[in-house]
Amino acid sequence: MNKTKWGILGLGKIAGKFAKGLKEVEDAELYAVASREAEKAETFKKDHTTTKAFDSYEAMLKDEDLDVVYIATPHVFHHRQTLLCLQHKKAVLCEKPFAMNKAEVEEMIATAKKENVFLMEALWTQFLPHFKYLTKITESGEYGKIKNLKANFGFPAPFDKNKRLFNKQLGGGSLLDIGIYPIFLALSLLGKPDKISAKATIGQTSVDENCYVLFGYKNQVEAELESSIIKKLDTTAVIQFEKATVLVNTRFHEPSSIKITTPNSEELKEFEVTGNGYEFEAAHVQKMLSEGRKESTDMTFEKSLQLIELLDTVREKIKLEY
Secondary structure, three states, X not given: OOOEEEEEEOOOHHHHHHHHXXXXXXXXXXXXXXXXXXXXXXXXXXXXXXXXXXXXXXXXXXXXXOOEEEEOOOHHHHHHHHHHHHHOOOEEEEEOOOOOOHHHHHHHHHHHHHHOOOEEEEOHHHHXXXXXXXXXXXXXXXXXOEEEEEEEEEOOOOOOOOOHHHOHHHOOOHHHHHHHHHHHHHHHHHOOOOEEEEEEEEOOOOOEEEEEEEEEOHHHOEEEEEEEOOOOOOOOEEEEEOOOEEEEOOOOXXXXXXXXXXXXXXXXXXXXXXXXXXXXXXXXXXXXXXXXXXXXXXXXXXXXXXXHHHHHHHHHHOOOOX
């Protein structure tokens, strides 16, 4: 079987993690990498044993042997770069958040359909074993319905107005970078909320440094969600079912373990992961491509649209505009 030839567009920290995870995927080859800086591309090529390095995104996309591109640039560039890849007929796995707003996501999806090319948002949690298990027990009703959900993600980042996290021009702030994970979890387990309230601490660079979100559902079910780039949070998820409490241990968005507590028992579920976790989404993309699909069966266009819609609504409530 021919190997799937991957390219990485944008060579920051997340690109390195994805390249490492890709080594765990059968029939995957990190074929090409591209950066606007030639030296950066050559260094990445050497560090990750890549076949080709380009100092131009366009040059990489013109390579006929390239099958699929992982976009690993800051949020603000996702929309434009996804369109560029799709127009070159290259399948795309674009890092989360898919784009800056729903209008951009809609155009990306429409372009993928027009060009008849595969496109998926790289929300890696969707494909991790512990998340698959969590989804399974929720859907099965084994522990009854969810009564309450709490999830947070926070760490004190060193302040630098020019770095991505605090730079508004690069889509900085806690919500789009890490707040997306608690919101994604609530959407996955509870669906779209009936009510949304939110408040945030807006810092000196005009991005949200801390964001608290409350989703309200029928039957008084609530999801309490928080993100922060100025303080350390547990980065856990606690789901209160009718018959059990399920704790997704820190860090809940990456490979983790789950503790299930019932009135009569306590069980710790471990999930064996040999790589760093990024291999699961990459393997899924390869499966979709091998089946000739243009849309993921798991991280669907509809789910990405619902997710960005929620993020847009929260931004509107905390008065955060890009």
